[in-house]
């Protein structure tokens with residue numbers, strides 16, 4: 001399950017942290033967010049060290065579809081209604097500025113990363129809704145047009161088009177940006193206390209610490225576990241498919257995504273809350289769509305990724321918590337982390353430099369608008385459900401019934417355990433208590449992984465951690 005990005009762009013290995021050290025700024029995580037934040041801060045003259053648990057860009061970033069756009073689905077109407085026009089304008093301009101910053105960096109440093117200007121479209125069947133969204137975007141000064149009956153391989157009523165957006169190869173970009181940065185790989189951060197970052201290879205003492213680790217793993221303070229959940233979706237890379245001309249995302253219930261990369265078409269979809277894919281079939285559903293819409297195409301790769309979602313649809317970028325003024329966070333990118341990571345890098349750079357940033361307020365992690373409370377309650381409800389399932393739901397299968405190459409939850413000597421069955425029938429027991437906050441892990445047959453429905457931690461078939469917030 002390797003993306004076309006990882007297949008086509010190996011990134012040189014870095015050493016783990018060699019010994020205890022002192023620095024001005026420690027960035028935790030070397031995904032798109034961590035690399036861009038470190039780059040902006042280093043360019044502004046700061047001393048920065050990046051600590052990465054695994055490899056550079058080995059988290060969600062290697063499995064993105066890499067559209068660089070301020071069009072984040074049908075969001076601007078909702079944003080104006082929920083947060084008011086001024087905050088919505090801040091969000092729009094921050095993301096437009098992020099596109100300009102990508103363009104500037106790529107041109108100035110001559111980065112060969114297949115960057116190309118494209119239009120972004122959100123398509124759908126509700127023409128009135130699309131008209132309203134185009135109107136909302138126009139009010140905010142975005143480069144928008146309404147397109148009636150756009151040419152897609154299936155009929156739709158219309159699309160909202162944003163001009164002067166872009167797409168690229170994310171790893172080619174990161175590889176060059178990472179080059180002059182001090183990055184330690186295979187250096188997992190275990191705990192953070194005030195200015196001390198403890199890793200499995202030593203300690204880093206830093207004046208400021210930035211959590212760019214996708215899902216912030218320090219539960220208190222911050223309480224991000226109560227106001228973030230994760231959603232996963234799936235991608236096929238197809239050859240011999242008609243080009244779609246632009247970058248597309250659907251609106252409504254079934255959301256599909258399209259973009260070309262060279263001769264390939266990337267078809268995305270099958271989104272669900274992480275931990276809620278026990279029936280599987282997401283790749284098969286996309287394959288069926290590929291046959292229907294792009295007859296004659298051939299799949300050359302498939303992969304999936306997940307992202308953190310906030311109750312009000314806006315990322316958390318800024319101070320980690322009121323009582324930790326030296327800690328910062330960038331998370332909750334809603335599957336739009338290319339521009340959001342760049343916005344985060346510019347906002348955090350300005351914050352640390354003591355400059356006011358005109359777009360920072362809308363992203364402030366300390367906001368708690370009334371309208372976000374139902375979302376927080378819903379996330380809490382999911383967590384309670386995940387815990388309750390562990391204690392009260394009796395497994396309805398036994399190990400014999402689990403097919404080879406799959407996993408399931410069974411009762412073993414009166415204890416609930418996960419088991420994974422190898423092709424030869426050998427069985428591996430797995431503890432299905434998520435080490436993060438104790439919810440019951442669920443088997444994801446598409447990825448052959450154990451996923452947590454509460455906060456989205458993932459483990460491989462044998463129970464080894466793939467991604468957090470569990471550490």
Ligand SMILES: Cc1cc2nc3c(=O)[nH]c(=O)nc-3n(C[C@H](O)[C@H](O)[C@H](O)COP(=O)(O)OP(=O)(O)OC[C@H]3O[C@@H](n4cnc5c(N)ncnc54)[C@H](O)[C@@H]3O)c2cc1C
Pocket residue numbers: 028029030031032033034051052053054055056057058059060061062063064065066067068069187188189190212213214217231232233234235268304305306307330331333334335336337338339340341468471
């Ligand atoms: C299917 C899909 C398609 C997408 N397509 C787009 C798109 O077209 N355009 C767009 O804008 N966005 C898109 N996104 C979203 C985008 O890919 C993400 O928002 C972005 O990659 C997140 O980057 P990140 O740096 O926050 O996280 P990551 O890339 O996950 O980086 C976090 C890093 O932190 C490290 N880490 C974690 N814990 C620790 C620790 N304790 N110590 C040290 N290191 C640690 C991890 O190993 C990882 O490398 C998509 C998302 C999905 C799911």
